[in-house]
Amino acid sequence: MPDLPDKRTAFIDWYLAVVEAADLTDKRYPVKGLNVWPVYGMAARRNFDRVLVREIEATGSHAVEFPALIPETEFAKEKEHIKGFDAQVYWVTKGGSTDLDTKLVLRPTSETAMYPVFALWVRSHRDLPLNVYQIVNVFRYETKTTRPFLRDREIHFFEEHTCQANEDHATERVRSNRGAFERMAHAFALPYLAIRRPEWDKFPGAYYSIGLDIPLGEARTLQIGTVHHYRENFSRPYGIQYEDADGSQKFVHQTTFGISGRLLGAVVAVHGDQKGVVFPTELAPYEVVVIPIPNAAAGDAPERAAGEIAERLRRHGRRVHLDDGEERPGAKYFRWELGGVPLRLEVGRREAEGRTVSATDRLGRKSSFPLDRLEHEVDQRLGEFDRALRERAAEVFRTSFEVARSITELAGSTRVRLIGWCGDEACGHAIERGIDGALLGTPEDPLPFEVGPVGPCVACAKTDGVRWAVASQPM
């Protein structure tokens, strides 16, 4: 196993190497952009999905599943939406040797699959809110360079779609989604910004879009989730209306909330280091790996102690792997560091005789504790590991932004830029040309670090209505 490329100087090479070396994906499938989820990556994905399901269901959303194939006629009903996806959908045109009467789109997202049926489900104000989600794969014929998790052609996708009685309720649902995402991001130890996209970059068909973005070194950012308010933009063409308490017919207001496997890639990209992946505890396929250190003078005492530890932790509800194979301990350390296991426990002769355990977490912090306090000590160390991971990520996050006071300062940016923006579209495009990237938009919340007061618009120098905005090179 050769060393990984340097994360700081060759980020993308490092990323591509680490996701394969750690067995999170297999890129050797014979179609570009379609990757295999091998056993280890699939275990991480299962944990990923569990967090998403837990947090969205806590907000009163229910799982459903809609078909993957959407008839062209339904797909084309909302004009902005089809314009936005037209160039990147896969078309199913034949069944067996028969040309299909109606061509079918492989879903790139599920508005157009769900909303004709929502129109049947929603009849009365008593049917509202309708909050449903699905975890499925979506398909996009990407023409840009594909990268596992970050840009795939078959995408692991979480999408919530809701119908609300009015605009305020929909706004409230957007807020609830943001709360759910905050808890997901906490589990994944990922600091992020919620940024309202400019008009020209919102989701096709949306009233407004909030992107959930993370900095990713230099001026790069990655969108790891989105929340959209649709108002009546889809309910009108799809006829989703209800009878209100007063007998009047009203169109629902809709929202959506999307997260993809890209978020799993973001975890790798943000937390990983030169040794490999670093998983927060909730995501790790194994939370703990237990390694006996053979010792001629100790007989099988280390192996027996290691077995006892693994068994007790399993009963305690932890995902644990006992690595009692014949390799050298060093090779095992190497593998499980690469795989991002949060906590490694070792038992050699000294530990077996003294009924103790040596522990090393994935941030390299070593300690030891008495075997009889195993469960408690492991819980505590995993909690501390997650806290430390969160703090380290927050520190990197804080140093990833830099204020720019003029368009010319944007050229050659090596950090994500915070700028004053008056909200004008022409100024926005000038900013985008300046950074050779995108104006992500205006943060929804006060910035989580000190930047002082906003200056004038970097493009037009106006001070009226100027707000902080974020400009970057999105991946």
Place this chain on the structure above:
Amino acid sequence: MPDLPDKRTAFIDWYLAVVEAADLTDKRYPVKGLNVWPVYGMAARRNFDRVLVREIEATGSHAVEFPALIPETEFAKEKEHIKGFDAQVYWVTKGGSTDLDTKLVLRPTSETAMYPVFALWVRSHRDLPLNVYQIVNVFRYETKTTRPFLRDREIHFFEEHTCQANEDHATERVRSNRGAFERMAHAFALPYLAIRRPEWDKFPGAYYSIGLDIPLGEARTLQIGTVHHYRENFSRPYGIQYEDADGSQKFVHQTTFGISGRLLGAVVAVHGDQKGVVFPTELAPYEVVVIPIPNAAAGDAPERAAGEIAERLRRHGRRVHLDDGEERPGAKYFRWELGGVPLRLEVGRREAEGRTVSATDRLGRKSSFPLDRLEHEVDQRLGEFDRALRERAAEVFRTSFEVARSITELAGSTRVRLIGWCGDEACGHAIERGIDGALLGTPEDPLPFEVGPVGPCVACAKTDGVRWAVASQPM
């Protein structure tokens, strides 16, 4: 809500009505054979998947996921296989407005997606066995009449694929799969037969196929699962070989094990009655529904007791629904019988005052017990409900078969037929014409009921090598 059609005299009408009335599926999606999983059906599917995952993982199999799109070049590598699926695959021919260089098949099953990658994964005898499974949707362009769960165009699918060192190990894996299926069928309370398919009806590319079949009234049967032994039939064209301990290169022997959402349809079809679905406990979206019976003289005592019951059962790990809405109790009974909830608990004035609970299971058996023994009594009643359901299904199963001693006796069969068959293909086809259906093949195990000794072959009257075989009208 109109009455359901009569299950005995109008089985298919009853089935189609019950899966929609109970909200297991929504057929109003605008493409035939593509159905929506609504909230209630999706909850049942989640339980269904959990049983499959638990039982297959207990046999040392691991989750993976392969792409849904298969390039035509890989799809065409095994000649029998492509012949078997050619007529019923969906073709993706365009991405955006671009014609794809290589057409893509939407997977009808995943041999041809997985095996090119297995060839990379398997290098040494130390990589074996490779036992992996995925739960995904597969797609078949059905030209026959589609029916929810029983015959869909987008199919919820479990597929295990394994690589073994040699034929014996593969045979052992087939046995292990059959054991896993036995435990799944136990959870679903479904008696079935494992039947080795005749040569002309095996899976395209298989060495042999075992169908897992259930009788479904009159002469009908339904295949609810399959286990296949492939020998080297796929490993040769896909080049899946390994270096054995002695340094020689060998092709792996492969097996597969497939189950689809059809099994969920089978549960509805077998256990359901004139009131609706009857779910075995493991599958039920709610295991218990709790209904307070309002009583003017009792104040809110029934509601408070019902709330306490629901809360205690939830803490006890049960899936429970508290139906404290404003409908009449009778309307609630009706709905949850339709939905197949195994156990209904009621609390009225008498129960609230006496600290007791009235219970009715989905087979109509009534009882009551002290509230302080709630958890224990509920566990016991659910266990007894499953046992009773299993016994009822076993009784129907036993009476679903009838021996036929001649081809002419097969005409107009009103039961599944057991016949003597010499194993000859011409005789097999004569039998198929006789019953106007299919010769399912020869049972793998002794029949689980008494039928006496097998007579001569019903087609040729030979007695040499004659074995019991099963003839039916497969759905």
